[in-house]
Amino acid sequence: MRSLLSLIALPSLLFFSSCSAQIKNAQTTIVRIDGDCPMCEKTIEKVAYVKGEAEADWDVDAKTARITIDSTRTDVDAVLQRIAHAGYDSERYLAPDAAYAALPGCCQYERTFKRKAMTTHSAATDHSGHDHAHDAPVTDAPQATGEALGPVFDAYFDLKDALVASDAKKAAAQAAELSSAVKAVPMEGMDADLHTVWMQEMELLANTSAGIASKSKLEEQRKAFAELTEAMLALVKARPDTTPIYLDHCPMYEGGADWLSRDKAIRNPFYGAQMMSCGSVKETIVK
């Protein structure tokens, strides 16, 4: 009897132990998180951890964390918010000052992200009226750094045109192209500002475009497209071009949604022929 029991128990034990360490639908992201010492590591990893949902492995030297999440149950932002609430700045979230102040002395790391945010502040307030004064040196940087994103923009606009034409098949194909274009962007030589934005948006871009590529229904593609636009908008704003890009707004779709276009004329990608000219230009983004 005992041997029979262990026969049943053994494989099931193996099964459970191999399962417990794993996160289903795992999606891994590497994020920069400020911190100083092994104690920081302990805190960061502890607050990040939710059984079966999220975990982080923070490297004190590189100051980066490998965050693994079950993408069906949570997102990286939720993890980074928990870490920030515990007092640690990351490339996406700044900790509340009170949370930072509450850290033990040895953990009071240098707040590089925070400092950077506050520096842009002084630049902006010192030159009020010249909003982009602090951007001046950037214009000297080789145009190539921005051009690296060329294929991403091209793929996005092709995808938009496919949605305007209500062609689900073509939209899926263009989305796949966008997804691979995102992965192919060389990050070397990209200047710091653009790099920060790129790091913030890259994951969403890659995921959303891959998502659209996997969908066969127009409604689903369009829903994801609205999300995709938010990420693209951040990129356009980080690196405006001399040829204008138009931010268009459709008030009807899902309580209001935006898209980007190179043409001034409204051609609605959320409704296509159903409501082709619904929407208006919200902003013209030009260097």
Added chain:
Amino acid sequence: MDLLRILRTLALLIALLYLLLSGDVIAQTGTPGHPLGTSTPEGSFTPRTTRYELIVRDTIVNYTGKSRKAFTVNGQMPMPTLTFTEGDTAEIVVHNAMEKEETSLHWHGIILPYELDGVPYLTTAPIKAGETQVYKFPLLQSGTYWYHSHTKLQEQNGMHGALIIHKRNEDPMPEQVLILSEWTDMKPFEVHRRLHTANDWSAIKKHQIRPGTVQSYSDAIKEGAFGIKLTNEWKRMNAMDVSDVYYDLLFANGKPVDQAGQFKAGERVRVRLINGGASSYFWITYAGGKMTVVASDGIDVEPVEVDRFIMGIAETYDIIVTIPADSTAFELLATSEDRVRSTSMWLGDGIRQLAAPLPPLKYFEGMEMMNDMMKMNGDLDDMGMNMSLQQMDMNVVMYPEITGAKDATLVEGAGHSHGGDAYNSNALSDIVTLNYAMLRSPTSTALPPGPMKEMRFELTGNMNRYLWAIDNKTVSETDRILIRKGENVRIIMYNNSMMRHPMHLHGHFFRVVNGQGDHAPLKNVLDIMPMETDTIEFAATETGDWFFHCHILYHMMSGMGRVFSYENTPPNPQLPDAKKAARIFARDDKEWHFMVQNDFATNGNDGEAMYMNKRWNLQSEWRLGYTKEHGQEVETHFGRYFGKMQWLFVNVGLDWRAREGHGGSEPDDNLFGQRNTKNSRSVGHIGFQYTLPMLLVLDLRIDTDGQLRSQLMREDIPLTPRLRLDLMVNSDLEYMGRFRYVLDKTWALSTHYDSDMGLGVGVMVTY
């Protein structure tokens, strides 16, 4: 009041002049959901008609993975923001495109003729399915307002939206509208029904996020607060909570998180905040520094700088915040009062600067405070603190950020120092919390001369049966209160209930008497905390009927309100059959709720059903055995509850049972020496139930055969958050004990021992 009256007269004059000159008003057309013709040339005083077309539909939404019904207007939820300019005429065409349901829209805080106020069957005709209603009124005011359905519980899932009226020629400044609301996957009807059956599933759900919310005995022991919990039940209180409903999500402009990225460093932004929630108060905090409060309920106040403030349901506040840096988004955080959930608006774009989250409530500190304040008769005792205007906030004992971490303050039996500044948040910490005493009108709000009509309202209610009322009378149980045009009305309110209430007056602004003399602030919603006494005053300048009610949706639907009715109001063309309309209006708080519970156990079926309204209850209990020895019994009674705490329930009923006796004869006598009729009974009875300390229900009855029965019962003792104990013993020498483990809102596992049926295990279903 002066200011409003002058503005009103001015606007009317201008409107009249224009009409005379042009012979017509400008009505423009365009796409639905957009302001049509709001572009008034600067400096011009030409009044415009701003027209909106609103199409109400019901639809299926999915926020959490579950498909649920909700209402949209022009495909949006919340409803679209309506923007006007002061002096304009608003023309709002509302189409009800739903198949069956009727609806209504109330313009919250707007001064308008009462027949356009949008309270169905009280002031305005309901908008039946397929019908269209046109609202046309001049806008005599400016500020942040909102609009919502006043029909049933429609406001909860979608029918709320912002209504903004800009000042004429105001200096343009960056601004952002933020309407807060909640989402529950449970149908609002179900939420309401469960509240009336003292079902604490909401607390269990909250407990999963914020441990301790159920305040069970195990939680109490963990916190070293066993004695506090015991005293709490001794004083006949169920677990105390600051809010009753569990919400799956909180919304900022209809989204879990919203962002306004357009703002630049150094900009001052006016945020127009609206609490469009059905039952949640929100704490507002900001990651980018102090907030300057510049208006409340649409009306300007002298700027006051604060770190945080609480928004009562239906209140609006305008604040000015500064964006400290570029490439950074600053969190404007709205946290529900129970601190279970929050929602955010990010101001600016870039790396996100979080605001400090509000730490969890110290529930047992709150419970101890309630124990101190609660008298044995259910009245509250403010211990001579003369509380008013949110200055003494008893809840601070639960706020770790004000009164320190848990362990520091909870010393059982030690008690707190009362009086003085013990509950004055601003004296206890460096955090500046807004209260009503800090609001000051920039202009005189003194009332015009006239006779003063003074009335006192005591806000009453109980959680057990979810009865909420004024002077223990609901809307349908009282006559309308007559007031006369030209007189002034003063209401002195005392909150003798355990919950705070946001009291709202339709169609008028009242001055909140707050020590600022002639500069008392004008509001249309007043949050009044337990034990507070507040005084409000308004000039009776209108005509018609106006609703005054608690804006917690479920309190309003339970009858917490009054109607002010102007004398000599001509018949309302909107409601040609006034009597019938009044009857339908009164129906809301007369609603009957059904609940049923059955334990499918190995030793029999054991259950009860109730069909009840606020005062009456038809109740049936059954025990159906599977064998002849176990037999079957059904008891049914019908009766009425008395008192504001509703501890007394007088009833008549029928009692029927049949089983084969053990050994053929009736068993022993009962406790009163009468022959026991446990085996065969078919009698009527009369008796009463009374809730004793420890929430023990004493049930005394005499039946038509002259048999007496006395029974003690306690149900739902929360041993742990999910494990409950029911106990019963009576003078027929019957007894019962049952453990229940709550799985979800419907299912529970149970095991019970019963003197008649023996031991059994089962599955329990609750509806």
